[in-house]
Amino acid sequence: MPKNRQILLDSRPQGEASVSNFKLVSADTPALQDGQVLVRHRYLSLDPYMRGRMNDSKSYAQPQPLGQVMIGGTVGEVVESRHPKFAAGDQVVGMGGWQEYSVVDAGQPGAVRKVDTTQVPLSQYLGAVGMPGVTAWYGLVKIIEPKAGQTVVVSAASGAVGSAVGVLAKERGARAVGIAGGPDKCRYVTEELGFDACVDYKQHADAASLARALKQACPDGIDGHFENVGGMVLDAVLLRANAFSRIAVCGMISGYDGKPIPMAYPQLILTNRMRVEGFIVSEHMEVWPEALKELGTLVGSGRLRPRETIAQGLEAAPEAFLGLLKGRNFGKQLVQLA
Template sequence: MSDKMQQIVLASRPTGAPTADNFRLEESQIPTAGPGEIVVEVHYMSLDPYMRGRMDDAKSYAAPVPLDGKMEGGAVGRVIESRNDKYAVGDHVMGAFGWATHATSDGEGLARVDPDQVPLSYTLGVMGMPGFTGWFGLMEHGRPKEGETLVVAAATGPVGSMVGQLAKSMGLRVVGIAGGADKCSLAVDHFGFDACVDHRAFDSASDLRRALKEECPDGIDIYFENVGGKVLEAVLPMMNAFGRIPICGMIAWYNEGGLGASAQEQTLTGPRLWRTILVNFLSVNGFIISNHWDRMGEFHATVGPMLADGRIKTLEDVTEGLENAPEAFINLLEGGNNGKAVVKLV
């Protein structure tokens, strides 16, 4: 790594899908620690779909990234300077360090990690925020029961794969939806799903629904929602009475701005959506995982042993070099990644 610090900032707000021009790589001196602070050398940083929403100047659960501000995101690295009694040089920590090779912190909101117990990059995926999101959403809002049918889109991503594997371990029929035949094969062969439907093979929601009906002959009891768009159109009429829909994302609409504006979305937010929820007694729960960090210990205690003995598998899509992060992020939003997207800096 260079003796300079590098970071990627938001150069302009995207209209539609982000492009490389929306980002700018900047270089400066490595920061020094002030009183009570530490300096972290970042080893891995996370790329996640929610970051697209932070690029818009729109009301949301978190403030947008300011123009010329550092792109936000989770990362993990090693303490290289400390003036904080809680952390020593050489400690490894995870925190919201953003898209940068180095960061300072006062220690608030950090988690110490042990690279001898779990690979550092796993703290950003299977054992970090995405895995925790899948576990919490499924257990708290999905309320799975043996013998039920669960459908999850983005099936090979870090959230979807966690949801599917946990549900399968509890005796549910698990059907994934993914973009491409290769990803569907991963869902079945690597993650152990019962079946997976390639949404890219169908131009319309009705055609996708017909394919789903073949794999879900008894309807759908739980739909873990992280996509929206055509997939939601296909799934909604198949929900069984008293079904549950945990909502943690809607990647199909992220490039339409803060609230979305397509005609397709408007059909979903109209009377048909509400009537379907009403007459089928559906439970629809939106959640943001940052409201539930107090459950992280429970998640680690439950899933850690499952990862260690192979009951939970993971997959990573690793990009090397901070300068390649924008391209990797754009690829992620287009569904071009296989597994948890991370950028390796050291």
């Protein structure tokens, strides 16, 4: 069995996460037992939720244990199988973690799933046709519920989740407005993804200024908002929200280093009779087949053209992850392992 390089969580962050919180080790891969498969990972997904798991605090999921392989989604191929439904060469997606190989109990529901790469590239099963895409689908379809002609805003619009939100909104006849950082990301959001407008938050020092830009981009107000950031961005959206608008709260990356994220205008939730709902997509597995079918069609047809930022080699994962938390990635952040 091959040697397996792994990245462990070595210590919990105090404030900002750093490279010193991680440890690269090499371990023997255990021999397969009946029902197991050995997967060689090709790509590792890096996602903002991992930062919350690094803390030993109450959350929707258990903290990442110290001294164990960092949790994370992976795609790769089966190199050896002792399960009747999997064979060497099968392309699969699972939660293999920050390591080059994983031994998976293939009979466990959801542990590993075969994917078809004839229309959708393998890496996209960690992005638009994977957890981020389904996250976008659920927040938009089940919480925001846009009607044709309504305006939907999404923060972190050029990212793996945000890009899918806008395209899915356009498919439903809504007006899509993105919020992103920098002119390159804003150009991608409008020119490649087809959003109607994109506001560069880096051009605004406070929520009032950003709200004025949103007023220009959203002359009829905001009917639905998909929140990935929080802080100033959420304050600005609240200032432009219509009565009975809906906010799907997916992430609050502005506070992932432990700083508080106060809201400046919470009274507007009441004034506008808004629906504000947080969600975790892994708690809604019933929608995954429907969502993945639509997302796969959008990617396969070219109507959804996701960007990827790809770091090379397992040892690059910690720096790439820290860059993701600061918005240095463009689109979905991946690590290529082979």
